[in-house]
Amino acid sequence: MHTARRGLSRRDALKLAGAAGLAGIITVYPGRRVFAAADQSLNLAVERTRITIDGETSSAISIGGSIPAPTLRWREGQEVVIYVTNRLDEGTSIHWHGLLLQGVMDGAPGFNGFVPIGPGETYTYRFKLRQAGTYWYHSHSASQEQEGMYGAIVIEPAGRDPVRADRDYVVLLSDHTPEDPENVLRKLKVSEGYYNNNKRTLIDFFRDARRDGLGATINDRLAWGEMRMDATDLADVTGYQFLVNGKGPRDNWTAVFNPGERVRLRIINGSAMSIFDVRIPGLPMTVVSADGQNVVPVKVDEFRFGVGETYDVIVMPTEDKPFTFFAESIDRTGFARATIATREGVEGDIPERRPRAILTMADMAMAPGMDHGSMAGMDHSSMPGMDHSAMQGMNHGNMPGMDHGAMQGMDHSAMQGMDHGNMPGMDQGSMPGMNQGKAGSKDQAVGWGDAGTPPGAKALSYADLKALSKAKDLREPSHEIEVQLTGMMSRYIWTLNGEKFDEGAPIRVAYGDRVRIRFVNTTMMAHPMHLHGMFVEIENGQTDRMPKKHVVLVPPGQVTTVQLTADEPGEWPFHCHLLYHMASGMMTRFIVEPRTASL
Amino acid sequence: MTMTTMVPHRAALMAGAILLAISAGSARAAEEQPPEQFHEEPPVVGTLLIDQFEHRWRDGENSINWDAQGWVGGDTNKVWFNAEGSKPVDGEVEEAEFQLLYSRMTSEFWDAQIGIRHDVRPQPQTTYGVIGFQGVAPYFFDVTAQLFVSEDGDFSARLEAEYDLLITQKLILQPAAEVNVSAQRVRELDVGPGVNDVELGLRLRYEVVREFAPYIGVNWERKLGETADIAREHGEDPSDLSLVAGVRFWF
Numbered sequence: 001m002h003t004a005r006r007g008l009s010r011r012d013a014l015k016l017a018g019a020a021g022l023a024g025i026i027t028v029y030p031g032r033r034v035f036a037a038a039d040q041s042l043n044l045a046v047e048r049t050r051i052t053i054d055g056e057t058s059s060a061i062s063i064g065g066s067i068p069a070p071t072l073r074w075r076e077g078q079e080v081v082i083y084v085t086n087r088l089d090e091g092t093s094i095h096w097h098g099l100l101l102q103g104v105m106d107g108a109p110g111f112n113g114f115v116p117i118g119p120g121e122t123y124t125y126r127f128k129l130r131q132a133g134t135y136w137y138h139s140h141s142a143s144q145e146q147e148g149m150y151g152a153i154v155i156e157p158a159g160r161d162p163v164r165a166d167r168d169y170v171v172l173l174s175d176h177t178p179e180d181p182e183n184v185l186r187k188l189k190v191s192e193g194y195y196n197n198n199k200r201t202l203i204d205f206f207r208d209a210r211r212d213g214l215g216a217t218i219n220d221r222l223a224w225g226e227m228r229m230d231a232t233d234l235a236d237v238t239g240y241q242f243l244v245n246g247k248g249p250r251d252n253w254t255a256v257f258n259p260g261e262r263v264r265l266r267i268i269n270g271s272a273m274s275i276f277d278v279r280i281p282g283l284p285m286t287v288v289s290a291d292g293q294n295v296v297p298v299k300v301d302e303f304r305f306g307v308g309e310t311y312d313v314i315v316m317p318t319e320d321k322p323f324t325f326f327a328e329s330i331d332r333t334g335f336a337r338a339t340i341a342t343r344e345g346v347e348g349d350i351p352e353r354r355p356r357a358i359l360t361m362a363d364m365a366m367a368p369g370m371d372h373g374s375m376a377g378m379d380h381s382s383m384p385g386m387d388h389s390a391m392q393g394m395n396h397g398n399m400p401g402m403d404h405g406a407m408q409g410m411d412h413s414a415m416q417g418m419d420h421g422n423m424p425g426m427d428q429g430s431m432p433g434m435n436q437g438k439a440g441s442k443d444q445a446v447g448w449g450d451a452g453t454p455p456g457a458k459a460l461s462y463a464d465l466k467a468l469s470k471a472k473d474l475r476e477p478s479h480e481i482e483v484q485l486t487g488m489m490s491r492y493i494w495t496l497n498g499e500k501f502d503e504g505a506p507i508r509v510a511y512g513d514r515v516r517i518r519f520v521n522t523t524m525m526a527h528p529m530h531l532h533g534m535f536v537e538i539e540n541g542q543t544d545r546m547p548k549k550h551v552v553l554v555p556p557g558q559v560t561t562v563q564l565t566a567d568e569p570g571e572w573p574f575h576c577h578l579l580y581h582m583a584s585g586m587m588t589r590f591i592v593e594p595r596t597a598s599l
Numbered sequence: 600m601t602m603t604t605m606v607p608h609r610a611a612l613m614a615g616a617i618l619l620a621i622s623a624g625s626a627r628a629a630e631e632q633p634p635e636q637f638h639e640e641p642p643v644v645g646t647l648l649i650d651q652f653e654h655r656w657r658d659g660e661n662s663i664n665w666d667a668q669g670w671v672g673g674d675t676n677k678v679w680f681n682a683e684g685s686k687p688v689d690g691e692v693e694e695a696e697f698q699l700l701y702s703r704m705t706s707e708f709w710d711a712q713i714g715i716r717h718d719v720r721p722q723p724q725t726t727y728g729v730i731g732f733q734g735v736a737p738y739f740f741d742v743t744a745q746l747f748v749s750e751d752g753d754f755s756a757r758l759e760a761e762y763d764l765l766i767t768q769k770l771i772l773q774p775a776a777e778v779n780v781s782a783q784r785v786r787e788l789d790v791g792p793g794v795n796d797v798e799l800g801l802r803l804r805y806e807v808v809r810e811f812a813p814y815i816g817v818n819w820e821r822k823l824g825e826t827a828d829i830a831r832e833h834g835e836d837p838s839d840l841s842l843v844a845g846v847r848f849w850f
């Protein structure tokens with residue numbers, strides 16, 4: 001069993017599950033003892049603790065005595081009972097992220113009759129596992145998730161797992177701040193850009209003027225100034241330590257393999273605020289599952305990872321050498337790092353850091369104040385490297401006289417799904433020097449979508465995700481719900497359709513309805529939108545095999561559409577999974593009403 | 600925060616009335632759902648910024664000057680506080696103004712404000728009603744515009760604007776301008792009708808941390824029109840140029 005101390009191989013997991021009976025609960029956490037409970041119940045206490053990351057100690061909250069919380073290994077079809085005891089002096093809750101269950105068991109205070117678990121109280125969660133895959137659990141109260149209340153859930157399928165693997169590891173990414181999260185929110189509210197240490201300066205102005213010309217640089221600064229927006233606004237909070245399974249880059253969490261083995265990494269973004277670019281240099285990843293749902297395997301070199309999402313990947317290292325699992329936050333203020341090696345105590349190289357992106361007007365394409373009609377005759381030659389990947393839904397018809405010929409260095413590699421048919425008069429032939437690959441090593445990435453992916457490397461796109469099995473409900477949506485992602489960055493107010501949580505009317509759909517949700521991101525930040533209780537299917541062109549997701553990362557200035565079958569009655573939270581966005585109001589109620597009520 | 604102790608009682612009364620009005624509104628909202636049912640309670644936060652606390656060196660007598668603002672509240676409604684003043688290095692406070700305002704978000708970048716201003720100095724003390732707005736204009740200009748009506752019915756106005764120019768992430772140059780206008784002559788305050796004075800400042804600060812920044816700079820004030828004549832009658836120079844050094848800090 002010594003291999004299992006670090007991570008449970010699938011075979012071991014099955015053996016243990018067998019030993020414990022089908023109802024067995026197996027908890028494994030790196031560095032902790034593996035045990036199989038003989039019954040279906042589990043006790044988890046929530047308590048204040050201290051966490052030491054790379055030698056620095058700060059305040060935290062743990063579930064079940066560790067950060068991250070113990071990995072819960074269950075089996076599809078089991079009924080599980082979890083007794084959660086609150087040892088804090090404030091209310092708490094645990095939300096089972098991605099699990100299909102009865103509303104009150106979902107654990108979101110103020111929804112479905114769930115009330116916070118008071119200090120000293122024990123709440124009994126009980127639900128039957130109706131699915132398999134990788135999920136996670138976290139607090140849904142105040143900012144407790146930011147302080148350490150998160151852990152992984154691994155549910156083995158009842159039948160044969162289509163994904164074969166010799167090793168099975170949870171790779172849980174998170175961000176930890178030594179600051180009190182309440183104070184983080186206060187600073188965001190009272191001082192715009194408090195955490196942005198990469199604002200554009202006079203020095204940048206002169207550098208840009210030398211590179212792009214003085215006129216273009218002045219025009220660019222005036223455009224941002226007119227909108228009172230900041231082109232360097234990629235992440236709201238900095239000062240984070242980025243963790244893999246609770247360990248900082250120096251503590252270096254390590255996954256052990258034997259050359260030739262198939263290693264399954266269940267990668268979870270349990271961050272409060274951090275979107276990552278994830279890669280393992282020298283080791284291509286085959287994505288086999290997204291948000292716990294199996295997909296047709298797709299081989300990638302890297303992926304952009306929204307808060308709350310999960311991807312299961314298979315890697316097959318054949319050499320006896322250490323590989324570095326590297327996850328850079330998109331604002332490039334730091335990285336999470338782990339090592340995949342044949343033994344403990346070795347380190348791979350830290351790869352070259354990627355450039356941070358500067359946002360462009362394309363990232364603002366859906367902003368309410370942006371008048372596209374006035375873009376006629378706009379000189380795009382002054383926008384070298386302009387990223388059109390985020391221009392989905394932008395009405396190019398309003399842009400007569402747009403001179404695409406001058407758009408040298410334009411990056412179209414990420415333009416999948418963009419409908420060129422809507423761009424009359426656009427002469428693709430006249431775009432000499434258009435860069436179909438990626439520009440490679442640059443000192444600056446241009447546009448939110450530019451991860452700095454080197455030429456020839458493959459970055460995962462939502463369009464690549466194809467469900468492994470055909471969808472059950474192939475009805476056309478009967479109606480469409482538009483959800484505008486809105487906000488006032490300068491005041492740190494985040495909203496849906498311009499309204500804060502419980503300010504506006506909830507979204508109501510009838511039980512059994514097939515609906516389309518159209519996310520229109522009018523802000524210049526990406527929002528990982530999370531619906532509790534049900535999966536949504538991203539309309540990514542895969543017709544009857546659209547991937548099922550519980551979090552959809554909607555890039556700035558973009559429109560993303562999803563479909564869903566409203567087959568889980570209840571009153572579900574529907575919110576941005578960036579913690580401080582949710583805390584500032586970016587949430588609503590998604591109510592699935594029983595048929596009788598609507599007739 | 601010690602703001603209430605610094606504000607004369609008349610202002611405190613007004614603030615109390617405003618707070619009561621706000622809390623009455625929120626109490627009504629809370630009745631509809633028990634508070635523990637709320638998923639997120641809207642955060643009430645506060646901040647206090649000492650924008651200027653500086654020594655001014657000039658041809659004549661050197662002075663200490665200050666300018667502070669703070670607020671407590673939520674996203675939409677805030678209780679806003681302003682204070683500014685000056686005193687000679689060796690001497691009594693010559694100017695001390697306090698404002699207590701109710702501030703309400705009217706758009707993404709603007710707050711409308713209403714409240715009172717009380718000048719403890721110069722004597723005689725004067726109380727004003729204030730109405731104005733405060734916010735960020737396009738191109739990131741911080742703007743405050745206020746209209747005052749004194750207890751004697753005199754009208755005056757003030758417009759302030761400032762801009763932060765980042766030289767580096769920590770080194771910031773801040774040009775600032777202020778104009779004061781009066782609708783009539785106010786003998787006791789030595790002001791004439793029209794534009795009373797213009798003040799221009801340029802301060803270079805270094806943010807050791809965001810919350811604490813020492814700075815140096817220059818400040819130039821010019822009294823105009825009849826106000827300048829009155830100053831001359833009193834043997835004062837209507838023009839005032841000073842070198843400044845101080846600290847900017849906030850909580």
Ligand SMILES: [Cu+2]
Nearest residue numbers: 527576578581
């Ligand atoms: Cu968000």
